[in-house]
Amino acid sequence: xxxxxxxxxxxxxxxxxxxxxxxxxxxxxxxxxxxxxxxxxxxxxxxxxxxxxxxxxxxxxxxxxxxxxxxxxxxxxxxxxxxxxxxxxxxxxxxxxxxxxxxxxxxxxxxxxxxxxxxxxxxxxxxxxxxxxxxxxxxxxxxxxxxxxxxxxxxxxxxxxxxxxxxxxxxxxxxxxxxxxxxxxxxxxxxxxxxxxxxxxxxxxxxxxxxxxxxxxxxxxxxxxxxxxxxxxxxxxxxxxxxxxxxxxxxxxxxxxxxxxxxxxxxxxxxxxxxxxxxxxxxxxxxxxxxxxxxxxxxxxxxxxxxxxxxxxxxxxxxxxxxxxxxxxxxxxxxxxxxxxxxxxxxxxxxxxxxxxxxxxxxxxxxxxxxxxxxxxxxxxxxxxxxxxxxxxxxxxxxxxxxxxxxxxxxxxxxxxxxxxxxxxxxxxxxxxxxxxxxxxxxxxxxxxxxxxxxxxxxxxxxxxxxxxxxxxxxxxxxxxxxxxxxxxxxxxxxxxxxxxxxxxxxxxxxxxxxxxxxxxxxxxxxxxxxxxxxxxxxxxxxxxxxxxxxxxxxxxxxxxxxxxxxxxxxxxxxxxxxxxxxxxxxxxxxxxxxxxxxxxxxxxxxxxxxxxxxxxxxxxxxxxxxxxxxxxxxxxxxxxxxxxxxxxxxxxxxxxxxxxxxxxxxxxxxxxxxxxxxxxxxxxxxxxxxxxxxxxxxxxxxxxxxxxxxxxxxxxxxxxxxxxxxxxxxxxxxxxxxxxxxxxxxxxxxxxxxxxxxxxxxxxxxxxxxxxxxxxxxxxxxxxxxxxxxxxxxxxxxxxxxxxxxxxxxxxxxxxxxxxxxxxxxxxxxxxxxxxxxxxxxxxxxxxxxxxxxxxxxxxxxxxxxxxxxxxxxxxxxxxxxxxxxxxxxxxxxxxxxxxxxxxxxxxxx
Numbered sequence: 086x087x088x089x090x091x092x093x094x095x096x097x098x099x100x101x102x103x104x105x106x107x108x109x110x111x112x113x114x115x116x117x118x119x120x121x122x123x124x125x126x127x128x129x130x131x132x133x134x135x136x137x138x139x140x141x142x143x144x145x146x147x148x149x150x151x152x153x154x155x156x157x158x159x160x161x162x163x164x165x166x167x168x169x170x171x172x173x174x175x176x177x178x179x180x181x182x183x184x185x186x187x188x189x190x191x192x193x194x195x196x197x198x199x200x201x202x203x204x205x206x207x208x209x210x211x212x213x214x215x216x217x218x219x220x221x222x223x224x225x226x227x228x229x230x231x232x233x234x235x236x237x238x239x240x241x242x243x244x245x246x247x248x249x250x251x252x253x254x255x256x257x258x259x260x261x262x263x264x265x266x267x268x269x270x271x272x273x274x275x276x277x278x279x280x281x282x283x284x285x286x287x288x289x290x291x292x293x294x295x296x297x298x299x300x301x302x303x304x305x306x307x308x309x310x311x312x313x314x315x316x317x318x319x320x321x322x323x324x325x326x327x328x329x330x331x332x333x334x335x336x337x338x339x340x341x342x343x344x345x346x347x348x349x350x351x352x353x354x355x356x357x358x359x360x361x362x363x364x365x366x367x368x369x370x371x372x373x374x375x376x377x378x379x380x381x382x383x384x385x386x387x388x389x390x391x392x393x394x395x396x397x398x399x400x401x402x403x404x405x406x407x408x409x410x411x412x413x414x415x416x417x418x419x420x421x422x423x424x425x426x427x428x429x430x431x432x433x434x435x436x437x438x439x440x441x442x443x444x445x446x447x448x449x450x451x452x453x454x455x456x457x458x459x460x461x462x463x464x465x466x467x468x469x470x471x472x473x474x475x476x477x478x479x480x481x482x483x484x485x486x487x488x489x490x491x492x493x494x495x496x497x498x499x500x501x502x503x504x505x506x507x508x509x510x511x512x513x514x515x516x517x518x519x520x521x522x523x524x525x526x527x528x529x530x531x532x533x534x535x536x537x538x539x540x541x542x543x544x545x546x547x548x549x550x551x552x553x554x555x556x557x558x559x560x561x562x563x564x565x566x567x568x569x570x571x572x573x574x575x576x577x578x579x580x581x582x583x584x585x586x587x588x589x590x591x592x593x594x595x596x597x598x599x600x601x602x603x604x605x606x607x608x609x610x611x612x613x614x615x616x617x618x619x620x621x622x623x624x625x626x627x628x629x630x631x632x633x634x635x636x637x638x639x640x641x642x643x644x645x646x647x648x649x650x651x652x653x654x655x656x657x658x659x660x661x662x663x664x665x666x667x668x669x670x671x672x673x674x675x676x677x678x679x680x681x682x683x684x685x686x687x688x689x690x691x692x693x694x695x696x697x698x699x700x701x702x703x704x705x706x707x708x709x710x711x712x713x714x715x716x717x718x719x720x721x722x723x724x725x726x727x728x729x730x731x732x733x734x735x736x737x738x739x740x741x742x743x744x745x746x747x748x749x750x751x752x753x754x755x756x757x758x759x760x761x762x763x764x765x766x767x768x769x770x771x772x773x774x775x776x777x778x779x780x781x782x783x784x785x786x787x788x789x790x791x792x793x794x795x796x797x798x799x800x801x802x803x804x805x806x807x808x809x810x811x812x813x814x815x816x817x818x819x820x821x822x823x824x825x826x827x828x829x830x831x832x833x834x835x836x837x838x839x840x841x842x843x844x845x846x847x848x849x850x851x852x853x854x855x856x857x858x859x860x861x862x863x864x865x866x867x868x869x870x871x872x873x874x875x876x877x878x879x880x881x882x883x884x885x886x887x888x889x890x891x892x893x894x895x896x897x898x899x900x901x902x903x904x905x906x907x908x909x910x911x912x913x914x915x916x917x918x919x920x921x922x923x924x925x926x927x928x929x930x931x932x933x934x935x936x937x938x939x940x941x942x943x944x945x946x947x948x949x950x951x952x953x954x955x956x957x958x959x960x961x962x963x964x965x966x967x968x969x970x971x972x973x974x975x976x977x978x979x980x981x982x983x984x985x986x987x988x989x990x991x992x993x994x995x996x
Contacts, residue, residue, distance in 0.1 A: 086110070086192075093124065093140060097151055102129045103136075107199035109192045114174060114184035121152070123185065125199045127207070135203050137177070155179050158208055163197060164215045194221055364412070371409040372424050374431075378402045382435040387442040393497050396435070400504040403431055407508075436509040439501055443516055446498075450491045451523040457486060458530055483542060483616060485535050485623045492634040503640040517639060521687045524631075529691045535623070536695040540702060543616045613703055614713055620699065621721050628689060628734045635684055641677040678731065685733035696741045704748045708755060709783070711748040712790050712800075718742045719796040746799065753803045756783065757810040765818055771825040772939030774818055777834050780811050781841040788845050801849040808853045811838065826937055828868035833942045835861040869951045872934060877923075877963070883914045884966050891970075900970040908974050911967070920980035924988040927956075931992045946993065953989040957982055 086108065094105045107125040121141035128134045135157040140149050155177075162178035171190040175197065177183045187193035197214070198221045204212045214222060267273040273280045378399035385399065386392030407428045415421050506513045635641065703710040722742050725735040760776040784804070791800045815838075819830035835857045842854035883906070890900050900906050931949060938945050960982060967976055 089122070093122065093149060097138075097140060097149060098124075098126055103127065104129060106203070107196050109196035110188040111185040114186050120188075122149075123196065125157075125196065125203060127203070133207055135207050137200075157200070157203060157212075158210060160200075160212050162213045162215055163200060163217065165193070165197060165217045168216045168218045194218070197221055364415075367412070368415065368418075368421065372406050372421065372428075374402060374406055374428070379431065382431050387439065387498075390497065393501070396439075397500045397504075400435060400501060403428060403435075404504060404508060407432065432508055436505060436512050439498075439505060440512045440516055443495075443498060443502075444519055446495065447520055447523050450494070451527055454486065454488075454491070454527050455530070458527075458534065483535070483538055483619050483623070485627050486531055488627075488630065488634075492630070492638075495638055496634070499638050499640065502638055506640055513639075517684070521684055524688045525690065528688055532689070532691050532695060536620070536699060539616050539620050539699060543613050543699075543702065544706070613706060613710060617699070617703060617710075617714060618717060620696075621717065624692060624696075625721065625725070625734065628685070628692075628737075629728075631688065632681060632685055632733065635681055639680075639684075641681050682731065682733050682736070689733065689737070693737050693740055696737075697744050700741065700745055700748065704752075708748070708752040709786060711745060711752050712787055714745045715742075715749045715796055715799065716790050716794045718745050719794065723795050749799065749803070753806055756780075756807060760810050760814040763814065763818065765822060767823050769824060770937065770939060771818065771822050771830050772833065773837050773941055774815060774830075774834055776814060777811060777837055780807055781837070783807070784841060784845050784847065788847065804847060804850055808838075808850055812853070812856070826868065826871070828864040828871065829937045831864040832861055832868055832948075833939060833944060835864065836944060837942060865948065865951060869948065869955050872930065872937075873952050873955050877918050877959070879917055880914050880963060881959075883911065884963060887966060887970055897969045898972060901974070906970075908971060908976060911971060911974075911976055915976065915978060918979065920984050920988075923980055923985075924992075927988050928992050949989065949993055953985070956989075957985055960985060 090105060090108050093108065098105050103126045105124055105126050109123050110120055111123055112120050119141070121139055124138045124140055126136050126138055136154050137157060137160065138154045139152045141152050142148070143150050159179050160177060162176070164176040164178070166172045166174045166176070173187040173190050173193055175185055175187065175193055177185070187196070197217060200212070201214060201217075201222050267280075270280055270283060377395075381392075381395040381399035382403060385396040387396060407425070411421070502513065502516070505516070700714060703714060718738065719742060722735065722738045725732065725738055729735060756776070756779065759779075763774065763776055765771050765774075787800055787803075791797055794800075815831065815834045819827045819834075822830050839854060839857040839861055842850055842857060847854075887900050887906055890903060890906065891897055895903070901908055930952065934948055934952070935945060938948065960978070964978065967974075
């Protein structure tokens with residue numbers, strides 16, 4: 086084993102600057118024995134690295150090679166399997182468990198002991214040794230550890246703890262000194278023993294010289310001792326003098342201590358005075374309100390602009406004094422408490438004055454607005470007069486009163502309202518409630534009068550309006566203006582005549598039409614559209630102006646948005662804008678934006694029902710009005726939502742849009758129901774069905790209204806429902822028709838539908854357009870074949886027999902040899918159809934077709950031309966059979982294709 090160890094040291098570890106300390110011959114447990122060596126090594130360079138290296142012979146067995154190495158710090162557990170009995174097996178736990186079987190227990194124990202010593206010497210982390218005998222785990226001798234310089238290696242052998250082969254490398258200085266000494270002796274290398282004896286002699290000489298030098302210095306030592314004694318005497322004298330000086334200075338020290346204490350008290354007093362002055366200045370600067378501000382708060386004029394400005398500045402100064410951040414202890418000062426109480430009294434006094442004044446302003450503005458409203462509505466309330474003519478006579482315009490002057494006057498108090506909101510929320514909330522109460526009553530009267538004027542203008546005189554039977558939610562106007570009464574629905578003919586005037590309207594509002602376009606409108610219908618647009622145009626700026634004023638005057642931020650709001654029912658049932666504790670402290674609403682919305686709902690609570698009544702009136706005047714209202718209302722909703730999707734205006738118009746959409750859907754459903762209920766006369770021909778013409782009318786009107794509209798998808802869905810209803814009911818009527826053939830009803834109506842869809846170019850009905858064209862073509866062909874029948878009946882039967890013989894396998898040129906189909910029989914049949922008889926039959930056919938077709942669709946010539954083509958096709962078929970089956974017979978028809986063309990042309994011209 087020693088030879089192997091030296092060989093491994095020489096061949097493997099010395100080239101890598103490593104020293105081999107222990108070796109064990111092992112093989113893997115449970116496998117065929119392939120011997121290898123586990124080696125414990127340390128590096129010769131600092132810092133020292135300790136490794137466990139696995140070495141095995143090469144495949145040829147002529148040299149050893151290094152297979153794998155593990156750092157000792159990665160070793161977690163050493164398991165010797167049995168601490169009592171001899172067992173060559175052991176485990177090393179690195180990144181995984183390696184199981185080994187040593188060649189002998191002694192080698193295993195020596196290797197484990199070496200590992201333990203290396204762990205104790207070089208590693209901070211201690212390895213767990215399991216099932217290892219305590220004799221192997223003994224502490225390293227401290228003497229050996231102290232004798233070895235730090236960082237040097239110590240050779241470890243197996244079985245005991247003796248330290249051998251201590252080695253220390255010479256440094257450069259030592260090597261240089263040895264070289265100089267060896268150069269001084271010629272035989273230093275050739276005769277080492279003589280060189281050693283020489284060095285020993287020189288060492289003895291030096292030792293003797295040292296002893297003589299020590300003995301010679303004894304006299305000098307005695308002299309030094311005498312000097313030390315004298316020095317000690319001098320030190321004693323100095324100590325005596327210092328003690329006397331200390332006694333003299335003791336009294337001075339006491340005096341200086343008294344002076345120092347006095348200076349400290351003076352400094353402390355000055356510091357306190359400075360701090361006190363700072364606190365007083367702070368309180369005076371931050372809690373002193375100017376006399377001018379106090380006078381403004383107590384007696385300031387809240388009616389003039391200068392007085393409002395002075396009160397605003399004083400209120401801001403008071404708020405700053407009240408909100409000053411007091412330092413600890415200030416609130417315990419009597420003067421501070423008195424000043425705070427004075428500020429509270431001033432705040433309460435000014436808050437009462439401000440709230441009382443603003444309430445008076447609200448009442449004054451409300452009274453003034455009511456007087457203006459009374460003067461405006463006087464002409465509407467005169468009994469016994471035609472209100473429509475009265476409106477025209479006195480030029481009562483369809484406009485809402487302008488509240489800008491009122492807003493302008495109130496906005497001067499906006500900063501004071503902000504002050505009141507932050508200082509006394511109870512009074513602020515009371516003002517808010519009073520403002521809503523006054524404004525809701527004022528706007529309710531103004532808006533109801535406004536809608537009453539709109540309804541009167543829309544329906545003409547009061548007598549005419551009564552037949553529409555619409556009771557306004559306003560009840561009575563301010564005065565005795567009558568509401569609109571009961572409805573009788575206009576006939577579909579009236580509606581068609583009115584709605585047809587909208588075909589060229591496009592997507593313009595009624596107010597945008599020029600004089601030339603207005604001539605296309607029925608007077609009443611155009612008036613409704615113009616009034617509806619005017620109503621929306623008046624309501625929108627009114628709501629936006631009021632919402633903007635509320636935001637500025639009550640200092641509410643419109644851009645805030647937080648989830649969770651009070652329901653409209655809570656607000657409209659008299660609930661305040663915020664719930665309160667029993668003590669009156671307000672609980673804020675979820676957001677100021679919600680507060681604006683709640684205020685708007687209460688102020689303008691009559692807008693939505695009035696708009697719904699107006700829409701119901703328009704729908705009862707003409708259900709086609711719902712198309713225009715849907716487009717205009719959608720546009721206004723889209724505009725409002727772009728500004729603020731959650732605003733009162735956006736929400737209200739959105740709710741009204743739902744009503745308009747329902748009316749639109751009801752209009753479509755009514756048209757489909759009318760299609761299903763249509764009845765046709767049994768004595769007259771059908772022609773173009775009424776609901777087909779009405780669909781054309783509706784589509785033309787809708788395309789002009791919905792051009793570039795936001796709600797195009799609703800119209801497309803309505804188109805799909807209507808066209809399906811038209812298709813189904815056209816077929817239903819055609820099946821029930823007795824006077825007119827089914828194919829004629831289908832052909833004419835689907836031709837009309839196809840022409841309508843082609844002209845209007847409705848993209849969502851492209852499939853239906855193709856279907857209509859196909860149905861028209863199919864029924865045209867069917868009608869032509871049915872009406873034409875077999876004009877040459879006997880000849881047709883003859884050739885049917887010929888074709889039957891050919892189908893049975895007889896050659897075409899041999900058919901003439903059949904007794905029933907020879908040339909003589911063919912000539913006999915042909916003579917029965919001279920040109921005169923053919924023309925007579927075609928003339929009767931033309932008269933029959935003329936009776937079936939209606940004039941308004943103008944399909945007679947189209948049908949006649951198709952019959953001519955079908956007759957010529959049959960003629961060519963007969964000629965082809967004659968040429969193939971009777972070649973060279975010289976048999977021909979007694980009329981030609983040109984004769985057929987002349988007959989058809991002559992008949993068409995004669996009628």
